[in-house]
Amino acid sequence: MKIIVSVKQVPARDSNLRVASGGKWLDDSDLSYEINEPDAFALEEALQLKDAQGGEVVVVCAGPERAGSTIREALAKGADRGIHLVLPEDAVLDALSTARLLRHAVKNEAPDLILTGLQSDDLGYGQTGVVLAELLGYAHATIIMQVEVLDGALRVKRELEDGWFQYVTLPMPAVLAIQSGIKKLRYATLMGIKRAKMKPVETILAASLGLELGRAAIERVYLPARSKQSQILTGAPEQVAAQLVEKLKFEARVL
Template sequence: MNIVVCVKQVPEVSDADLEINRKGSDIDREDLEFEINEWDNYAVEEAVRLKEAHGGHVTVITLGDEDCEDVLRQSLAMGADEAILIDEDGFEMSDAAGIAKGLHGVVKDLSFDILLTGVQSSDNSWGQVGLILAELLGLPYASLVVGIEMGDGKATVFRELESDTQEKVELPLPAAMTVQTGINTPRYVSILGIKKVRKIKIKETDADELNLSEDEIGAEGSCVTSRKLVIPSIGGAAEMLTGSLDDICNKAAQIIQDKGGLV
């Protein structure tokens, strides 16, 4: 069984003091730490578990600069067999479709049974790239996957729905899936483990080799434009409402009305 996993390197911002760059187009990333996107980490773990259970080959792909080699090395240390880096030159300011086109340029030439991506990335939170990629490849797909069971030429997939419910779907292979957190527990990768995969050569490609023009990717090919990025101003303290349910509802309605939310 051959599995392809698309991964992304994202800034770790939970404990960081964020600043906007001078252009107002992005956060200042110079002093930030970077890591593998959380959803993608679960996708890599699931791919490796499927390989361990059924045999096969796992290929990981990322689009970014040379520093993104770190997330590929982490994936290799987790058990992936091959890694491909798509140079980010030309992809700056791409929307989800532009990123998917870059990944599609590589994935379309690979032989695989399952394509995995994370549900979304923690920086942009589009939740679109995996689904657009599946459409470009003409593959059946499932989103928000929290369980995968393999069968003869098919996969039974469990999707997370609202109100703690799940949907059971059967997909013919090859198929694409976007993986939700909680599907497994990703294994710990030690520094020694990463050192052991340092000798594995990472294949590299770029927009030119993938025959992608400027009007397909980057700002020119994007259907959305980021006009300005700002950090919200700090508001006042929250008001805690107490009393019975009716009292709280009445107080909340009065507050909304006083602020012009109700006529």
């Protein structure tokens, strides 16, 4: 079984986000980056399917030069090879453009299955896998909690709202958007990290593909306004604790 996993590199979760002068994007001068966590779950599911079924896991990533480290990390965890669609450092694409790029990398691979995370932690579109499926003419399913491989088809468990679930059967090739938490994530081993250095990564300059790439139509980025008038308590831990208990008792009257 040939599985492609699409991953993204995003600013690290604990980043101190500052809006760049001009107000259209972030000041990225002191940001560090990591794999988009939902994509780490897609990778884990792909690796476990390969462990069970045999085959190959190929990691595809559209991002600037620095995103190469995220591909290496995936290779260290057990993916077999990588494809890096290299974008300019300041590219912020809409989901349709990202999917067009990924389609280009994927179309000659003829995979059985493509996995993505549910959404990215930076732009949060939650669409790339679905759009990619449409561009490739593949069936898709989203918010997947469990994958069972049948003969030429998949039976997957979808999460619905309010604690409801549903099994869906769909033909391969297919695209699945994996729900976070589907499996426990593995760590790369030292041996894996060593082996990753030898694994092939194909790099393709996005600009060389002649595709129409739309920049996300962001006019302005800003800190959200507070909708509630919150009281921020300050002081040493014992002081704020005592203040809070007073407020909860006499102001909010909930204690």
